Amino acid sequence: xxxxxSTVYDCSVIDxxxxxxxxxxxxxxxxxxxxxxxxxxxxxxxxxxxxxSRGGHAHYELEQFIIAASGSFxxxxxxxxxxxxxxxxxxxxxxxxxxxxxxELNNFSSGSICMVLASHKYDEKDYIRDYxxxxxxx
Numbered sequence: 239x240x241x242x243x244s245t246v247y248d249c250s251v252i253d254x255x256x257x258x259x260x261x262x263x264x265x266x267x268x269x270x271x272x273x274x275x276x277x278x279x280x281x282x283x284x285x286x287x288x289x290x291s292r293g294g295h296a297h298y299e300l301e302q303f304i305i306a307a308s309g310s311f312x313x314x315x316x317x318x319x320x321x322x323x324x325x326x327x328x329x330x331x332x333x334x335x336x337x338x339x340x341x342e343l344n345n346f347s348s349g350s351i352c353m354v355l356a357s358h359k360y361d362e363k364d365y366i367r368d369y370x371x372x373x374x375x376x
Contacts, residue, residue, distance in 0.1 A: 241337075248336045249339065251326075252332050254273070255330060256330035267303070290344070292342070292344075293341045297364050298363075299337050302356050303333070304332065304335060306350065307352070309349050310325065310347045311345055311350050315340070
């Protein structure tokens with residue numbers, strides 16, 4: 239399978255809106271409205287021990303919206319040439335990650351929740367889990 243020729247500059251932080259009232263806030267994410275793909279899977283990471291990293295892989299086809307639903311963490315994206323660190327700490331901001339990039343998540347604050355909206359259902363064949371293999375496919 240061929241890896242897409244994406245760069246870290248193809249990723250962006252998107253404000254997915256926040257509606258504020260005296261009784262709290264709500265943020266809505268809707269397919270084909272404020273997200274550029276249809277969501278086919280949602281998962282979240284939590285109770286990540288201090289100092290641990292998650293991710294450490296790339297995808298051939300999968301797109302993701304990564305949101306700090308609570309707390310904060312950093313996402314490091316890598317296109318084989320450039321690396322970009324994005325700190326997420328507001329639940330109305332989502333990092334859109336396109337296919338063909340290596341990603342790692344680290345620096346999780348205590349009690350943080352990382353919610354991921356994904357374009358595809360889980361498929362192990364879509365993953366590249368070895369960084370050297372990722373570099374060789376670029």
